[in-house]
Amino acid sequence: MASNPDKTFLTQSMGDWKYRVFDSPDDVDGDAHLTEYIVENSPRRFYVDFEDYFEPGTFSPEDIARLNETDGKTTAGRLQINQQCPALGLGTKELLLALHEEADMVRGTIMPYVGVNIRDYAKGKDKKPMQKVSVHIIFYGMYFKDHASMEVFAKRTVQSKEFQEKYPANEPGEGFDTAVYSKNQGLRMFGQTKSRGDPHSAFQAIPRIETIVKRAFPYAGLVVPRGRELENEKEVVCEPAPVKKSRTATTSTGSLGLLEGLLNLLPDTYCVKYDQWFRIGCICASVSDGSDEGLAIWANKSRQAKGYERTEDDVYAKKWATIKPGEVNLGTLYKILSSCRVKKEAIRAVTLQHCGNHLSLGTEFNNMVEEWNDHNIAMCFKANCKTQFRFSLASGWWRLTDNNTWHNDGMAPHFIRTALLETLHPMFEQAIIEAKKDNNSELATILKAHRRNLGNNKMIKGIYEFLSEYLSDLDIDTKMDANPNLTAFDDCLYDCEADAFRPITADDYISTTCGYAFGEYKHSAETRAELLELLGGILGSSLDYFLLTQSAALCATKFMSDFYIWVGNGGNGKGVINEFLMLVFGKSGAAAPPGLFHKVLDSKNPELLKLRNKRYVSIPDSEPERDGTASRLGGLVKLLDGDEILVRDNYARSKDMVSMKATFVFNILCNDVPEVGTDGGIQRRMKVIPFPFKFVDEPTLSHEKPKDPTLKHRLSGNEKYKKEMFILLTEKYQELAAKRYTVAVPESVMTATRNVEEENNPVKTWFLAKYDITGNDAHRVSIRDLHDAYGVDTGDRRTTNRQLSKVLSDMMLQKKKTRGQNVFVGIREKPAEPEVFGAGGKLL
Structure with a gap:
């Protein structure tokens, strides 16, 4: 058929792969010989064919029936086809990846619809018997804007010489044929001719899903005469011409019920003539496969007729014996009903009434x-x-x-x-x-x-x-990622309550994972030793405390009242460790902007909303003297106390507010001592972790170490370190839980925290230097006197009575109201130190 000069194939073959672009045609009427392929309204849907040949018997009759009937969509069917045609699966995957990249879509968005047809085939001039497998793949989930853009994509992928050579057919020698490829055969759209003028569409494109019909015979294809002008005609030419086969219906209760229902719609006057009466009998015989039930239906209808009829049952039985089932069928009955002008609504109603039986x-x-x-x-x-x-x-x-x-x-x-x-x-x-x-x-x-x-x-x-x-x-938003015990990966999750890794289930309601697969990685003592050596070289004596506190990220709701300030001059490694922990927690971690807590929490705060259900959060390289991050941490106290707050995104309505709780460990990275203010709630929750070392090119001081330019890459670029760090954190979390979430604070952290408190609380520093805390009820000082003394000693006139009173109250001093004024009880001014004079009367 390919050599016929008067025909032009509408589907152009390129090696073993074929590329098609469909225009959606009008529905083409056909019969049982037509095999249907479903495509969506397109010229924008991408569709490919793949053909392969096998020795007879490769696929058993049972395999062929099963694969053809299910279109290869079952898992077993796909596996069998891919095992026999390895090039098919690999080629389809490459096309899927190319389509995702072309459309800039997330992998998994585009999905293939697979159709399979297996049949016996006589190949070549010698008519070598073989089994031919035709696979038709439609890619759902993306569209091309027009034929031209799709053709450009096809020429770059499936139509390219590299693709055809990379994924050949199974039979030796049946792969990519350079002789065929080198012919000057431009790729044509489905439904276009090769006439002198502009191509004409063979079918009319309409905006809904349609059916394209193809006759399934050896060497057959959808063809049109060469050069013929087509005006949206419904014409399908097929060579060689199909051979009509008689069809015998399978008897079923549904068919007989429908037959009886349709005959009741037929006017009684229809059976006036013998040929009409006999045609009804043939229809009954075909539908019932010559059964007695069909004979009874025919007899009942004949008795209702007002024309040609027989009353004796043996008359029907004798004539019934001469009727050969399969000559006519229900389709003929539908045509008869139409010719008798029976309303289409009535026919449709009866048909649908019995569809459940079919x-x-x-x-x-x-x-x-x-x-x-x-x-x-x-x-x-x-x-x-x-x-x-x-x-x-x-x-x-x-x-x-x-x-x-x-x-x-x-x-x-x-x-x-x-x-x-x-x-x-x-x-x-x-x-x-x-x-x-x-x-x-x-x-x-x-x-x-x-x-x-x-x-x-x-x-x-x-x-x-x-x-x-x-x-x-209604509860799915609150259920999503709501279990603080679960930290998920792409292939499993860790349950800190059960202290075990396990598969993810739908009822876990996981939407955020770390963004990578944990795989089969197991603890390695060698990797652990290398990791601890690197981390210890940065953190020094604070390492164990650091690991315990950061492990709380695995279930931060149980240990979340504190937040951590990492302090150290530039070049001390805190940025390297922060980046490493961000890699460990992946998408479950987030970097917060320095101005996060400048806004009221219960309001429009999209930055805070991004931290919902996160496990690890840090504000990297904050400069508090410029942005005031730490000085505005009052809003953090409410979050760290475990209170539920309502936040919303930009442009979201008030009724669309989302509730959230802090489920993360919070860290602030600072180069200098931060300004945290005098809020006692903040100071009680603040823990300062010092980074004692500075990495320089030529160390000269005790706290300086040689700079290692490869440290960042060695720590963050090693997959084993990332997974080993997570296992280390799980062990530290179990240790933390065994200690009832109490951690002994090392001296280095206590000293650094005390220094920050003193630098951020001048009132407290002044008070402790000037007054003694006696606890004696008789020792009292009024707030007014305290405020005046503070102004005289420090020159600070901006601090109000209320602010000074709050600082002293945060120090757990007792306040009382006596004789119209507020006093602090149990304190007194320190006695003045005696002046000591030395020789010559000089004050020492």
Whole structure:
């Protein structure tokens, strides 16, 4: 057929792979010889063919029947096909990756729809018997804007010489044929001719899913005469011409019920003539396969007729014995009903009434076919969709992914549209096959019409509305990542309560992982020793305290009242360790902006919202004297106390506020001593971790060490260190839990914290230098006198009575009101030190 000069193939073969771009045609009427391939409204949908040849017997008759019937969509079917055609699976993966890159989409967004056809084949001039496997792959989830952009992509990928040579067919010598490729054969769009003028579309493109029909015969293809001008005609030429085969229906209760229902619609005057009466008998014989039930239906209808009729049962039986089933069928009856001008609504109603007896796809599917509306479509999808979906008014649609983590698709869930088509299309395909087996052409036509309308945008919108009600989960936002005991990876999670790694389940409601797979990594003593040596060289004696406190990130809600300030001059390694911990926690960690707590927490605060359900948070390289970060940490106290606060994103409505609690360990990195103010709540929660060393090129002082330019790469660029660090933190957390979440503060941390407190609390420093705390109720000093003395001694006139009183109250001093004034009880001014004079009367 390829050598016929009068024909032009609409599908151009390039080696073993074929590239097709479909225009959606009008529905083409056909018969049982037509094999249907489903495509979505396109020229923008990408579609490829793959063909391979095998020795006879490679696929058993049972394999062929199963794979052809299920289109290879079952897991077992795909595995069998990919085992026999390794180039198919690898080539499809490469195309998927290329399509994701072309559309700049996240992997997993685009999904293939696979169709398989296996048949016996006579190959070559010698008619060598073989088995031919044809695989048709449609990529759902992305669109090209036009034919031209898709053709450019195809020429770069599947049409390229490199691709064809990389993924050849199975049979030796049947791979990429350079002789075929070198021919000057431009790739043409499906439905275009090679005429002198502009290409004409063979089919009319319409905005909904349609069916493209292809006759499945050896060497056959969809062809049009060369150079012929096409005006959207429905013409499919096939060579060689198909041979008509007689079809015998399988008797079923559904077929007989439908037959009887349709005959009741037929006017009684129809059987006036013998040929009419006999034609009805042939239809009954074909539908019932010559059974007695069919004979009884024919006899009852004949007795109702007002023309040609027989009353004796033996007359029908004798004539019945001469009828050969398969001559005519239900399709003929539908044509008769149409010629008798029976209303289409009545025919449709009877057909749908009995569809449940024909189809074996469940109650929801039958209800959907019988009463086609958005509600029933949504119910059928909900009952049969393998992917779990949930809907929330606040955050939109949630989808369960392959690794049992939940992904938020927002309010425009294109994945639901894809899932709807992938779920219901195969069901419609099976239903159409079942209808054809029963010779119920009317039901098959109805099913095809329903299948086309699945992609209708208006219908999809209505389905979304019902699904958003049926799949609603009011608590999903609060359940998502709400278990503080779980730290998830892409392939597993760690449960700190059970102290074990385990697989992720849907009921864990995980949406945020660390962003990498933990794999089969096990603790290594050698890697642990190297890691501790590197960390100890930076932190010194504070290392164990540092590891214990940072391990609280695995369940921060149980140990979250403190926050940590990392202090040290530049070049001391705190940035290296912070970056390393960010890699360990991955997407479960976050860097907060310096001005995070400048805003009121219970308000529009998108920066704070980004920290929801995180495990590790740091403000890197903060300069408090410029940005005032530490001096505004009062808002942090409320968060660290475990209070639930409400925050919202920019442009979000007040009713869309989201509640959150602190589930993270909070660190602030500072080069100099930070300004934290005089708030006692902050000072009680603050722990200052000193970074005692400075890394320089030529160390001369005791706290200086040689600079190692490779340290950052060695620590953060080693996958083993990252995973070993996480295991180390799990061990430290269990140690922390065994100590009831109390940690002995080392002297270095206590000293550094005390220094920060003293530098940030001049009132406290002045008071301790000037007054003694006696605890004697008789020793009293008024707040006014304290304030006056503080102003005289320090020259600070900005500090108010109230501020001074608060500092002293934070020191747990007792305050009372006596004779109209406030006094502090149990304190007195220190006695003046006696002046000592030396020789010559000089004051010493």
